[in-house]
Amino acid sequence: MTSQQTRVKICGLKTADDIAAAVNAGASYVGFVFFPKSPRNIAIEDARALAAEVPVGVAKVALVVNADDAMLDAITSAVPLDILQLHGSESPERVLEIKARYGLPVMKAVGVAQADDLDDLARYGQVADQLLVDAKPPKGAELPGGNGLAFDWQLIAGRKWPVPWMLAGGLDAGNVAEAIRLTGARQVDVSSGVEVAPGQKDVAKIAAFCAASLNS
Numbered sequence: 001m002t003s004q005q006t007r008v009k010i011c012g013l014k015t016a017d018d019i020a021a022a023v024n025a026g027a028s029y030v031g032f033v034f035f036p037k038s039p040r041n042i043a044i045e046d047a048r049a050l051a052a053e054v055p056v057g058v059a060k061v062a063l064v065v066n067a068d069d070a071m072l073d074a075i076t077s078a079v080p081l082d083i084l085q086l087h088g089s090e091s092p093e094r095v096l097e098i099k100a101r102y103g104l105p106v107m108k109a110v111g112v113a114q115a116d117d118l119d120d121l122a123r124y125g126q127v128a129d130q131l132l133v134d135a136k137p138p139k140g141a142e143l144p145g146g147n148g149l150a151f152d153w154q155l156i157a158g159r160k161w162p163v164p165w166m167l168a169g170g171l172d173a174g175n176v177a178e179a180i181r182l183t184g185a186r187q188v189d190v191s192s193g194v195e196v197a198p199g200q201k202d203v204a205k206i207a208a209f210c211a212a213s214l215n216s
């Protein structure tokens with residue numbers, strides 16, 4: 001795999017320093033979380049200001065969890081976005097509705113814990129523009145992602161879907177190269193793995209993660 005093939009998404013950015021760190025490290029995507037229960041939640045007005053700091057060529061992603069049209073209207077009308085990431089229990093039909101209403105590419109997150117979960121990837125691969133293959137949250141978890149958990153990467157080794165996909169779940173600078181090697185991922189996503197505390201990103205960790213990913 002060449003360095004050009006690995007694209008990195010840094011998710012849950014909240015400050016101008018976060019944006020600068022991600023961009024300077026070579027990230028291809030920056031993610032804003034619009035989910036009140038998350039320590040990475042950001043106000044719409046703050047996200048709009050940060051989006052202005054993102055250079056052309058770096059995709060701006062809005063992560064939402066079972067958001068209704070009113071919330072999506074508010075986000076998309078204020079923040080210039082490139083992708084909507086659906087991280088809840090949105091149905092395939094809802095994915096298609098959102099694509100039609102907002103005219104933006106949709107990335108659907110699918111939690112994986114065992115082989116049975118791969119059926120959902122196949123279903124959503126028929127309707128979403130990208131898939132985010134994430135670790136399924138533990139029972140009772142408040143957050144659908146960002147829990148710092150990995151899944152058995154062998155479950156998806158050599159798998160193909162109809163659309164581009166991104167690997168997430170428990171990744172950090174120490175394991176991302178192995179995750180890429182085992183799964184063949186061309187895209188990786190990180191949030192808690194580049195933090196010093198929940199919601200608090202670390203410049204050095206972002207740089208290390210991107211370096212490990214881009215050199216894999």
